[in-house]
């Protein structure tokens with residue numbers, strides 16, 4: 001049975017977490033003079049003189065109700081990027097432990113590993129952008145603490161085969177993290193409902209994508225209570241600021257509006273995916289379960305620069321191994337997508353494109 005306490009770094013196992021004023025006093029009081037705040041208020045809005053709830057209880061309760069999982073299984077980070085960093089800091093001994101990533105994938109797993117001086121083992125995705133299970137099995141060592149998976153994957157856009165993920169969950173003795181930042185745009189269902197079956201599973205999601213709240217910096221991790229307790233021990237006490245908690249709570253009331261946006265984005269994604277291959281320099285549009293398309297084009301760099309001249313910024317992924325000649329295009333508003341389409345058609349008419 002996977003025991004996250006044994007899996008954590010020895011110093012984290014015995015770490016006494018920071019105890020904030022709000023940890024030491026719960027409930028309502030008349031006078032708060034326990035946290036060295038400014039009791040007179042602030043030049044802005046009076047109520048920002050108080051520290052935010054370090055446990056984000058109201059927000060977690062709301063997220064729990066939406067996701068169908070108890071608040072004790074929810075961790076909130078200052079973006080998923082903080083959750084990624086905290087998993088490294090809690091579970092990987094710098095200079096000794098290692099993790100596996102499956103490129104091409106989201107860059108922060110590697111950056112965070114490097115910041116934390118944790119060795120990275122790379123097991124590239126197959127040509128169809130799926131997990132290479134035999135290679136993963138061969139690569140795992142006694143020091144492999146975490147396998148990082150991203151599904152739907154950034155920048156390829158596809159979901160990983162569920163059966164492959166289950167093989168890892170059933171056989172790898174360490175943590176399997178599935179980053180589901182783009183799950184709301186996917187045909188696949190989340191792994192959140194599988195958490196009771198897998199004590200070594202961490203599912204990450206974010207309010208930055210479908211919820212449209214990237215500026216608030218709220219990332220979510222769902223896992224066993226034991227894993228969440230370890231992550232909570234390591235996080236800075238007030239990692240989600242008060243305006244972010246308040247605004248997120250308000251936004252989370254609007255599930256219907258978010259579902260409408262998701263429907264529009266998915267419709268636009270499928271419309272673009274169907275239309276783009278009509279442009280001669282477009283060689284391939286990869287199947288996407290996300291809010292972006294990976295598109296293989298002739299002269300990727302020139303296309304990228306041409307679009308920039310038109311005021312359209314896409315992501316040039318043409319130098320990324322496994323994504324050669326590819327641009328990653330986020331689905332915009334219907335009007336923006338039409339402008340992109342027009343600009344690509346215009347480029348196809350230029351002498352540069354014709355030389356191809």
Ligand SMILES: Cc1ncc(COP(=O)(O)O)c(C=O)c1O
Nearest residue numbers: 079080081106154181206208219
């Ligand atoms: C796969 C993936 N995970 C996480 C993130 C970052 O999420 P957050 O804004 O919550 O830090 C991104 C952002 O692009 C992403 O592509």
